[in-house]
Amino acid sequence: MRGITRLAQELGLSTGTVSRALNDMPGVHERTRRRVLDAALRLGYQPNQAARTLALGQTRSIGFMMDLEPETAASGDSFFMGVFDGVQSVLTPEGLDLLVLPCPSSQHRMAYLDRIVARGLVDGMIISGTDRADPRVELLQAAQLPFVALGRTSADVPFSWVDLDFETVAKDSVDRLVAKGHRRIALTVPFGELNFGEIFRGAFAEALAAHGLTYDPALVFRTGFGEQDGYDLVDDLLKQEPRPTAIVLIFEVAAVGIYRRLAELGLEPGRDLAIIGFRDEAVVRHLVPSLTRYNLNLFDVGAALGHALLAQLHPEPDATVSTTQRKIGLTLIEGASDPEAA
Amino acid sequence: MRGITRLAQELGLSTGTVSRALNDMPGVHERTRRRVLDAALRLGYQPNQAARTLALGQTRSIGFMMDLEPETAASGDSFFMGVFDGVQSVLTPEGLDLLVLPCPSSQHRMAYLDRIVARGLVDGMIISGTDRADPRVELLQAAQLPFVALGRTSADVPFSWVDLDFETVAKDSVDRLVAKGHRRIALTVPFGELNFGEIFRGAFAEALAAHGLTYDPALVFRTGFGEQDGYDLVDDLLKQEPRPTAIVLIFEVAAVGIYRRLAELGLEPGRDLAIIGFRDEAVVRHLVPSLTRYNLNLFDVGAALGHALLAQLHPEPDATVSTTQRKIGLTLIEGASDPEAA
DNA sequence: CTGAAAGCGCTTACAG
DNA sequence: CTGAAAGCGCTTACAG
Numbered sequence: 064m065r066g067i068t069r070l071a072q073e074l075g076l077s078t079g080t081v082s083r084a085l086n087d088m089p090g091v092h093e094r095t096r097r098r099v100l101d102a103a104l105r106l107g108y109q110p111n112q113a114a115r116t117l118a119l120g121q122t123r124s125i126g127f128m129m130d131l132e133p134e135t136a137a138s139g140d141s142f143f144m145g146v147f148d149g150v151q152s153v154l155t156p157e158g159l160d161l162l163v164l165p166c167p168s169s170q171h172r173m174a175y176l177d178r179i180v181a182r183g184l185v186d187g188m189i190i191s192g193t194d195r196a197d198p199r200v201e202l203l204q205a206a207q208l209p210f211v212a213l214g215r216t217s218a219d220v221p222f223s224w225v226d227l228d229f230e231t232v233a234k235d236s237v238d239r240l241v242a243k244g245h246r247r248i249a250l251t252v253p254f255g256e257l258n259f260g261e262i263f264r265g266a267f268a269e270a271l272a273a274h275g276l277t278y279d280p281a282l283v284f285r286t287g288f289g290e291q292d293g294y295d296l297v298d299d300l301l302k303q304e305p306r307p308t309a310i311v312l313i314f315e316v317a318a319v320g321i322y323r324r325l326a327e328l329g330l331e332p333g334r335d336l337a338i339i340g341f342r343d344e345a346v347v348r349h350l351v352p353s354l355t356r357y358n359l360n361l362f363d364v365g366a367a368l369g370h371a372l373l374a375q376l377h378p379e380p381d382a383t384v385s386t387t388q389r390k391i392g393l394t395l396i397e398g399a400s401d402p403e404a405a
Numbered sequence: 406m407r408g409i410t411r412l413a414q415e416l417g418l419s420t421g422t423v424s425r426a427l428n429d430m431p432g433v434h435e436r437t438r439r440r441v442l443d444a445a446l447r448l449g450y451q452p453n454q455a456a457r458t459l460a461l462g463q464t465r466s467i468g469f470m471m472d473l474e475p476e477t478a479a480s481g482d483s484f485f486m487g488v489f490d491g492v493q494s495v496l497t498p499e500g501l502d503l504l505v506l507p508c509p510s511s512q513h514r515m516a517y518l519d520r521i522v523a524r525g526l527v528d529g530m531i532i533s534g535t536d537r538a539d540p541r542v543e544l545l546q547a548a549q550l551p552f553v554a555l556g557r558t559s560a561d562v563p564f565s566w567v568d569l570d571f572e573t574v575a576k577d578s579v580d581r582l583v584a585k586g587h588r589r590i591a592l593t594v595p596f597g598e599l600n601f602g603e604i605f606r607g608a609f610a611e612a613l614a615a616h617g618l619t620y621d622p623a624l625v626f627r628t629g630f631g632e633q634d635g636y637d638l639v640d641d642l643l644k645q646e647p648r649p650t651a652i653v654l655i656f657e658v659a660a661v662g663i664y665r666r667l668a669e670l671g672l673e674p675g676r677d678l679a680i681i682g683f684r685d686e687a688v689v690r691h692l693v694p695s696l697t698r699y700n701l702n703l704f705d706v707g708a709a710l711g712h713a714l715l716a717q718l719h720p721e722p723d724a725t726v727s728t729t730q731r732k733i734g735l736t737l738i739e740g741a742s743d744p745e746a747a
Numbered sequence: 748c749t750g751a752a753a754g755c756g757c758t759t760a761c762a763g
Numbered sequence: 764c765t766g767a768a769a770g771c772g773c774t775t776a777c778a779g
Contacts, residue, residue, distance in 0.1 A: 065772080066771095066772050067763090067773060067774095076749080076750090077749065077750045078750095078752070078772085078774090079749075079750060079752090079774080079775075080748085080749055082773070082774055082775085083774090083775085090748060090749085091749085092748055095748080097750085107523065109520065109523030109524050110524070110525055110772080111459075111524070111525050111771090111772050111773065112525050113454075113455045113459040113464070113771085113772075113773090114455075114459050114755090114771070114772030114773035114774090115772080115773055115774080116455035116755090116773090117453075117455040117456050117459055117754090117755045117756065117757085117771090117772080117773070117774095118754080118772080118775085119755085119774070120775080127597060128507075131486055131489055131490045131493070144507075146510055147473055147507040148473045148507075148510050148511075151473070151507065151510065151511075152511065157510070160506075160526070161507060162504045162505070162506065163471075163504070163505035163507055164504065165489040165493065165503060165505055167490055167493040168490050169490075169493075169494070169498060170493075170497070179502075181449070181451030182451055182454040183451070183453050183455060183767065184454055184466075184502070217779080230639060235608050250423070253470065265776075277669070278756055288692070288774045289687060290687050290691065291687075294691075309656055316687065319688075319691075320691075323691050345632050345633075346661075347631070349632065349636075349661075349662075349665055379461075380773095382690055392754070407756080408756050408757075409756065410756070410757095410759095413770090418766090419765065419766045419767075420756085420757075420758090420766095421758080421765075421766060421767080421768090422764085422765055422766070424758055424759085425755070425758090425759085425764095425765090428758080430758095430759090432765085433764070433765085434764055434765085437764080437765085452756080452757065453755090453756050453757070454757095455755085455756080455757090456755070456757035456758090457756080457758080458757090458771090459756080459757070459758095459770090459771045459772065459773085460758045460759085460770080460771055461758065461771085462771070599764060671748080730762095
């Protein structure tokens with residue numbers, strides 16, 4: 064005999080009473096409750112999760128789907144860890160466990176998610192790395208599973224998401240460079256169908272237009288997440304006529320490669336090419352000249368995801384389920400990599 | 406009505422028969438089996454995991470506990486992501502799901518693990534970042550939960566682990582430096598109680614002894630995982646009298662900081678201080694002069710963990726459970742950072 | 748305030 | 764080869 068039955072027998076009570084005491088349900092004598100709690104602690108009793116899930120119809124677990132794609136995983140460096148910590152900070156007090164679900168690089172995202180959902184492994188999901196058109200959103204909606212996306216999609220169906228404020232980063236970067244006399248400004252966007260690339264590009268074009276500058280598609284460089292991608296970018300960029308005087312990045316690590324290639328060519332970051340980096344990270348923190356970049360609080364991103372999910376799990380008594388759509392701001396860290404144009 | 410009951414009714418069969426058909430049990434008419442499988446596919450039936458777990462006593466999930474401690478997390482996602490992919494590659498074909506369990510930085514490892522284990526969330530565990538004395542090993546043994554550690558402990562109780570071959574890295578590094586005329590060789594070890602620090606130190610001392618050199622505790626530097634830690638190390642190192650001519654690292658990123666600080670001091674990596682880095686990683690790949698370091702196949706590490714775990718889940722019919730203890734080798738990548746001593 | 752019993756969705760001896 | 768029934772460890776109306 065094990066579990067709650069054992070506990071009940073040990074105490075000479077029924078499992079019903081023990082269960083009610085354990086779960087803080089009303090209608091249990093205070094002395095009884097205390098006896099139960101004491102015994103549970105003493106015997107190290109923990110309710111069997113599967114039995115609980117079956118009886119209650121909920122798992123008390125939240126899944127966080129993460130791609131293992133080497134392509135996108137590189138950016139993962141320390142990004143997700145910070146986010147997880149933030150998510151836990153709001154889920155743990157609610158008694159919810161966070162299960163990170165790594166989708167193998169060999170497996171299709173949809174197949175992976177479909178299986179997770181159908182097996183009823185979690186009460187809610189957080190998905191990340193959203194594509195412009197991301198069928199995972201429809202899958203989760205169809206399954207009626209509460210979810211939040213870390214990242215938007217281009218679809219206009221309403222769903223909860225938390226995303227970085229790419230628009231403001233693009234606008235601030237352009238404003239700053241234009242104010243310093245730059246007119247030919249290059250931009251990086253990700254390979255593939257990741258939605259934030261389109262957002263970034265759109266906001267960038269708008270910001271240029273606001274200054275009466277024209278958006279030149281030739282100055283938009285599709286790159287990967289890595290250091291090498293930044294390196295490879297430089298030669299293409301220098302080939303442009305007239306040569307751009309500045310570049311705005313969307314990946315943290317690319318800056319390192321750009322600095323490296325410029326140095327090889329006898330060029331100097333800042334003087335020969337103004338650079339505004341993306342998220343602050345250990346790797347770029349000590350570049351010389353110091354990189355102008357943005358600070359992002361990963362913990363906040365995670366916490367926002369957690370809250371958005373809770374809002375879906377406990378829908379307001381009256382109204383429709385509350386949909387969260389929240390952009391997290393990044394703050395500028397002034398460096399010396401984007402001086403006045405020559 | 407839902408789940409298997411619904412499926413059974415749809416087919417005019419008992420749930421028992423449907424279950425047997427679904428699970429490929431013997432004693433089901435071929436035609437019946439086919440009908441069941443067809444209907445399951447058509448209706449998108451997936452067994453409820455909680456019910457299955459309760460009935461079978463197993464979850465078909467494996468947990469991978471990961472620390473979110475900023476201290477150790479810095480070493481990062483990029484490390485774990487590669488490992489996860491390797492683990493999945495052997496678990497997925499067995500129908501096992503991998504659940505990554507991130508222990509919040511605010512929570513005690515033992516409390517976190519204890520809860521996970523007691524709730525019966527997984528059939529097996531992988532733990533990482535083992536301390537010299539790591540109570541998680543005893544906890545898992547006491548709970549009789551199959552587990553594998555990524556990393557050894559100093560305990561002499563036998564349990565399954567997969568670890569990097571720190572001994573060979575230490576020995577090869579020392580041999581190489583001594584052959585190049587170095588006699589005063591410094592070493593880094595991690596802060597805290599991480600077990601591999603002790604292993605690395607021990608192997609280092611032994612290797613020195615094999616060359617008739619004495620191990621000088623003043624040349625052993627305790628450092629963290631970050632770039633800044635490498636930076637901070639340099640001044641202390643240069644203070645030593647006589648000054649060491651070489652250093653062997655145990656963290657990937659430290660090399661970047663060492664290069665940076667040396668440059669500030671007008672010193673040159675290699676010429677003024679021979680450096681052997683640790684694991685090859687994007688961050689150190691383009692240092693100049695190129696860093697001598699080691700390559701590690703993360704996928705292999707993960708696959709080894711997966712196999713070690715399977716060996717525990719399906720114990721050999723006859724014998725005692727097979728314990729895996731496997732060191733994964735790292736291969737030298739020759740660079741220019743450790744030339745002959747002056 | 749407490750107990751007996753049904754039910755959550757599966758699996759699996761046990762009959763037939 | 765198939766069905767009826769018990770059981771996995773919980774929770775929760777329903778009686779008392």
